[in-house]
Amino acid sequence: MGRAEERRARQRGGGRRAAPQGSSGMPAEGIGPAGGGRAAARRAARPAKGKGGIRRLFTWKKILGTFLGVCLLGMGAFIVLYLVVDIPEGNADAQLQSNVYKYSDGTVLARTGEVNREVVDLAKVPKEVQHCFVAAENKTFYTDSGVDLKGTARGLLNTLSGKGAQGGSTITQQYVKNFYLNQDQTVTRKLKELVISLKVDQRMTKDDILAGYINTSYYGRGAYGIQAAAQAYYHVDAEKLSVQQGAYLAALMQAPSQYDWAVASDTGKRLAQQRWNYVLDNMVKQHWLNAGERQAMKFPVPKEPRPAPGREGQKGYLIALANQQLEQQLMKDQGLTQGQAEQAVEGQGWNITLNIDKKKQSALEEAVKDQLTSKLDKKARTVDGHVQAGAVSVDSKTGHVVALYGGEDYLKHYYSNATRQDFQPASTFKPVILAAALEEESRTQDGRPITANTVYDGTSGRQVLDHGTKVGFGPPNEDDQNYGDITVQRAMNQSVNSVFAQMGVDVGMDKVMEVAGKLGMNTKGMQAVPAQTLGSMGASPLEMAGIYATLDNHGQKVTPTIVKSAEQKDRTVKMPDPIGDQVISREAADTVTSVLTGVVDDGTAKVSVRDNPLRDGQQVAGKTGTSDKNRSAWFTGYTPNLVTSVGLFGEDPTKNGKHVPLYGTLGVPRVNGGGFPALIWAEYTFNVMGEVSKFDLDTKQGAAVQPSESPTVSESPSETPSESPTISEPPVSESPSDTPSETPSQSPSETPSQSPSDPSTSREPTDSASDSPLLPNEQ
Structure with missing residues (x-):
């Protein structure tokens, strides 16, 4: 065999042929392990590639085969599911x-469930309004097969991984979920939704599906x-x-309560x-709306609501908060x-027990x-018609x-x-x-620790x-009012703005807002600016009660919870523990x-609370608050076990709920937190x-215990500090001798003379945030 033939033989696998024999039957010289067969011998001595271990298990052929097998099994399972699952009887009314x-x-507090629904033919709904819903939820509705495979697959993966719900369902799928199934986020329910949606799309016209969707949502x-x-929001x-x-109603579908x-x-x-703009812009893109007409459209503010019967008095407020907290837990x-x-x-057969005593x-x-x-x-x-209490x-x-x-x-x-958060909590934020x-062990800018006994400059209008x-x-x-040098305790008692404005900067407003968030205030989006020391943000009685409850609970977080238990058919929703870390x-x-016991015993709440x-003999801690221009007045106070926050708010019902001053309410020149709110409390x-x-307190500071040290003088806040400060204790004017310039003039019959002992006229510092950016409701 020539060399060329030998090379070709080796390339064809000739390495496996027998070695050439000599005339004596022995391997020819130069052939074998030491000759041209050396490469073959080395290959024979090594383990065969890809014949064992991981490579043997995961060849590309096996991976492809497994993938195809899984796909075939999935297709087979879906075919079986498609054959087995049929369109059930509609159960929306039954649910x-x-x-x-x-x-x-x-x-029993209340029983709700009279369904507010009237089915209308699609022909009675203007075509442009129909298009609003399609533009909002499913632009391909008129051409798709009733399902969004990508959205459904994403929903299944999120359900399996616990990531929650995602958008992507078609109008057909949402109609099926509303009318035939339920809102549960389970794999079984999603698969049923997919199958039923395909069949519904085959058996029903698009108009019938759209009619079902807008009538069941x-x-x-x-x-x-x-x-x-239409009746609830526009009275038509x-x-x-x-x-x-129509675009607003379509926008509502995403979050009805949040967008109301x-x-x-x-x-x-x-x-x-x-969302409203998104709907109309999509209609223009789909050529359902003229761009010029769209440009001229203005947002249609809905009418005031007309709540359903059965929720009169306080029942509706209790039910609304209970539903809200249950919804939040279901979302989680x-x-x-x-x-x-x-x-x-809403109306789904829940048995809800509240924590309401x-x-x-009563x-x-x-x-x-x-x-x-x-x-x-x-x-x-x-003005008596403008007073709202919470x-x-x-x-x-x-x-x-x-x-x-x-x-x-x-x-x-x-x-x-x-629960409204559109009024300022004012001085109730000072604590x-x-x-x-x-908590931060902060110091004044001259290095002295801030305690209840630290002295600040209480000069009115003093620049921070x-x-x-x-x-x-x-x-x-x-x-x-100028207070001169004054302790933090006395400044809290008299609610001295200049002291706490400086203290906020001494601590650092970012740290102040961080602690506010820890205590339970919703600080998202709030600016950490000195003006916030006056309580110029928005807050609700529910929120302030939670903050003070955390203080009352010795710093352990309290999240006020109204729902005790919630059961539906054979399932129970476990509510989180209101007591946290x-x-x-x-x-x-x-x-x-x-310190807050001093506000009651020797401050702005003493007439209404201390002398009540x-x-x-009950020990009480609390804080009054009166916002700029007398738009709100507060008293949030507590005993060792019970915290209650009371707020009065000025709201003009004839001007779409515009915030207005409370001057002159009940004939009183100015409504203060130490007046009506404290009396209610x-x-x-x-x-x-x-x-x-009595309070069980772990502290050596404040009005509830004897001070252990002399007043700590803070020199840095004062531009002209006194070398030997004298602690001034200016008298609290309990009779409004100085009527604010914005107080409306009252006729004698409307402004009866008040006795100095009348708690409704007890004075406290009014928070003025005139130098701060105004909140939307304060503009």
Whole structure:
């Protein structure tokens, strides 16, 4: 064999042939391990490539085969599922059952469930309005097969991985979910939704599907279906809806309560308008709306709501908060969107027990009536028609909301004053500043520790300094009162703005807002600026009750919770423990409590609370607050076990709820936190508190304990510090001798003379944030 032939043989696998034999039968010389067969010998000596180990298990052929096998199995399973699952009977009406709400003792509070729905033919809904829903939810609705495979696959993966719900369902799928299935986020339900949607798309026309969708969806305000929604939001029938109104109703589908203009926050309103614009812009892109007409359209503000019967008085407010907290838990547990959660709760056969104590609830309602609403005379004084009261009472040891006052009547005032966050908490924020100073072990700018006994300059309008530099903020004290050198304790008692404005900068406003968030304030989007020391942000009685409950609970976080238990058919939703982690030290929390006893015993609340004949020796801590221009007045106070926050708010119902001053209410020149709010608090608390108790405080500071050291003089805040400061204790004017310039002039009959002992006229510093950026409601 020639060399060329030998090479070709080796290339064909000749390495496996027998070695050439010599004439004696032995291998020819030069052939074998030492000759040309050496390469073959080496290959034979090595293990065969790819014949063992991991490579043998994972060849590309096996991977491809496995993949194809899984695909075939999946297709087979889907075919079986498609054959087995048929379109069930519609069950939307059957699912809508009464929700039963109970007090904490098990007695029935309310039973809701009369479904507000009227089915209308699609022909009665203007074509442009129909297009609004398609543009909002499913632009390919008229051409797709009824399912969004990518969206469904993404939803299945998210469900399996616990990431929650995602968008992507077609109108057909949403209709199937509403009418044939439910809102549960399970793999089984999603697969059924996919199969039924395919069959529905084959058997029903697109118009029938769209009609079913808009007639079964939930729009908020207790309205199911477009006819009920048109009446609830615009007081017209569906056939009279404009394109602008239809676009808003379509936008609502994403988050009905959040986008409801009557109760939406500033963020909610902004998001609602963004969604509204999105709908109309999509209609232009789909050539369903002329671009010129679209440009001229203005947002159609909805009408005031008309709540459903059965929720009169305080019932509607209690139910609204219970539903809201249950919805939030379903969103967390099941990954529902807000819109899905609302539809899963409203009228779905829930048995919900509240933490509301029946006796305490009755006592709170009675206190508001005795101290405020029974005395209002809207005919004699227009401003009496602008007063809104809100209150929340929390057991600080359990976190249970035991009583709540949302307004005069849910059917008359739909917006709950107990949970609204559009009014300033004013000086009730000052304890948060002190808590931050103590928690952070902050010092004044001359290096002295901030304690209850530290001395600050209480000069009204004094410019706040940041290490010698003016920050451009110098808030006046009430009636421009100068206090000179004053301790932190006395400054809290008299609510001296200039002291706490400087303290906020000494601590660092970023740290102040961080501690506020830990205590329970919603600080998202808030600016950490000196003006916030005056409580110029928005807050609700529910929020302030939670903050003070955390202080009362020695710094262990309290999240006020109204839902005790929630059951539906064979499932129970477990609500989170209202008592959380330690968020500030016990010493810091107890020191704030100790200081706040001084506000009651020797400060702005002493007439209404300290001297109240019902007190019977009960130890109390609390803080008054009166916002700029007298638009709100607060008292948030507590005993060792019970925290209650009471707020009065000025709102003009004839001007779409515009914030207005409370000057002249009940003939009083100015409404202060130490007046009506404190009187309501005192009557309620002292009637339900049980045995007289004392605070168990781990502190050596504040009015509740004897000071252990002399006043600590802070020199840096004062531009001209006194070498030997004298602690001044200016008298508290309990008779409003200096009427604010914005106080409307009153006729003698409207402004009766007040006795100095009248608690409704007790004075406290009014927070002035005139140098700060105004909040939307303060503009």
